[in-house]
Amino acid sequence: MKYRDIALATSLLVAGTGAAHAQSSVTLFGLIDTSLLYSSNARSNAAKPAAGGGTQWQEFAGSIYTPRWGLRGIEDLGGGLSAVFWLENGFNSTNGTFKNGGDLFGRQAWVGLSAREYGTLTLGRQYDLMVTYVAPLSATGSGFGGNLAEHPYDNDNLNNDMRLNNAVKFTSVSFNGFKFGAMYAFSNAAGEIANNAAYSAGLSYTYGPINLAAAYLQINRDPNNPNASGAASTGDGDALTTGGLQRMYGVGAQYMFGKSSVGLVWTHSSTDSVSSLWFGGSTSNGALPGPSNGAGNYIKFDNFEINGRYFVLNNLSLGASYTYTMATFNSAHSGANPHWNQVMAQADYLFSPRTDVYIEGVYQRVGGGNGIGAFDAGVYTLTPSTNNQQVVVAVGLKHKF
Template identity: 80%
Template sequence: MKCPRIALAISMLVASAAHAQSSVTLYGLIDTSLLYSSSARVNAANPAAGGGTQWQEFAGSLSTPRWGMRGAEDLGGGLSAEFLLESGFNSTNGTLKNGGDLFGRQAWVGLNASQYGTVTLGRQYDFVVTYLAPLGATGSGFGGNLAQHPYDNDNLNNNMRLNNAVKFSSVEFHGVKVGAMYAFSNEAGRISNNNAYSAGINYALGPIKLSGAYLQINRDANAQNATGAVSTGDGDALTIGGLQRIYGLGAQYMFGKSSVGLLWTHSSTESPSNLLFGGSTSNGALPGPSNGAGNYIKFDNFEINGRYFLKPNFSLGASYTYTMASFNSSTGNAFPHWNQVMAQADYLLSQRTDVYLAGVYQRVGGGNGIPVFDAGVYTLTPATGNQQVVVAAGLRHRF
């Protein structure tokens, strides 16, 4: 007697879902590796304490583990409601990422008009991430986290999200997509203290993709608004300081599944006091009076990358990034530059599971003895000097 009742209940639910033409999908990804780092500091914030070889189990050498829910409801007339909630976690110990925020990666709701595009509201990515990052090796590119540019200064590795954001992304029209967004400061009487805006354009013609994007964050270095567009409490801020600008251009050529890409990005921050270094801005303190007048730091990143599929389920990839920076403070200047090479082999065991071997070599010069300009790959423990080698062997599964 119970079975017919259960079957009837299920059929009623399915019929109801089909009538409303709505759906909710649970998805996720887990990436865990065994990782080697050379010259790792014993104390990440104190290079004078010495260092040595580090072996560890590490979550997210390529892709940060996450789970989420996405959904849509057809409202008729080409209009639909959409939402996405996404949570990052550490697969080696089960703890939450993004400062412990439950949905610290993304949390937004929006409307999609099939003829025009989508408007979304909430915590979401800017157009540097949306349009530029897929053409590079880091972030949503094949090289993932280990290919991150120093301090993720250009946000291509999508460490930073914008809170309180309204975002419009157009549909493709003759190969062109455009987008713009604005993120509120949410501070009474100070609309420009930690608000942000971003815009981008993407063009696709056959195997060629071209993209450009811009992001600006307006902040008062002497009166930080921690709950504005960029949070300083969740560990996702790339720098702590004043006005920040990021922009760049990228190109990619596809031949089959394989690709070659070129990118240039520029970033600058006025009155910086900390950089994201070793997984924390507390490890990236810059010398000089905090928020000193006239202080600034700027970066230019030049990347070439390529990925080649030897077989449909086996690929080799590599990238080279040259980064040059200029740092100015009342107590001293520095002109550091980074050479970073990433190489990777990836083998698909199935459509959802792969194993990989990835390595990075980074060398820094011109740091003027400032510890934060020592070598440091991704959010791993920084090096005690100007060179670091990282090798990871991992397993990644999508569901």
């Protein structure tokens, strides 16, 4: 719902200025997603698979989309130019606590200028171009399957678990179906301009029912001298790996028929000197064998996904995805060539455009892990499996406002 020149906008955003601009607008928005969730083979100690475990039942926030609320606004500056901003908080709807390491606006926080004929330039904490262009063609992330459909460790960031701080980002308007974007995120470190700086680029093309996209992201890091406040923060709980140079790139295609769709996505990611993975919602839980700084370690992933969603009725959809992920891990201590088979299925019923109920299930099986605990099965931030298989089923309710 939109509020024009309301007290909330005035107190939060223009305190001390006397009054908001007569042609500005502020939107309060949000989403709550809470479910009852079953996991098989869950570890009793998330960091130690040998400790055993068993079935886990829990109330869980964000099986599909992480609960969030925020403020976004626009001010018409004339001549097709507007000032824009976005402040977005992530929270746990089961207990009311903050997500993203306790940051107030840990999901997004940016301000910028938008030119009607060209595009938008923004500065702040925001998503890279893999998220902007490729993720919408996947089942995970902004796709219909959301969090539970995440590729292992969200190694390609299609589930937008990682944000970039200190970022300058440009995204164009559509030029005959083409859109493009570029981004640079500063390290903010004195004398170390490349230590935890990042850059990204992407493009998309839409022609009738066909959507195509490609993107690239690179994060430069020094594993011997971590910069926790750089582009990819290690202090907010959002880092997908700890280590050195990290690269991600991918392409996607989607065909729409009415509201229904089918899609194909391929992504590749790699990390030098990797010391841990984002596993069970924490990099510490996915520690890999090798020295503490990961020297000599290397890991790469390739993800192949096919997805589809069909609207049986205008307010009832059935969706599914299959992802095959293969990886190579090398270290002086041990190596492995793990591979994941993951199937997701979903039914979603809309009571209204803002409220729906769903049931979503995921089956994951891992092979080739060579006994390394980080390569056991594990879905999203849920408690990892004690072995190479896991089944997760969630029944939930979503509401948008």
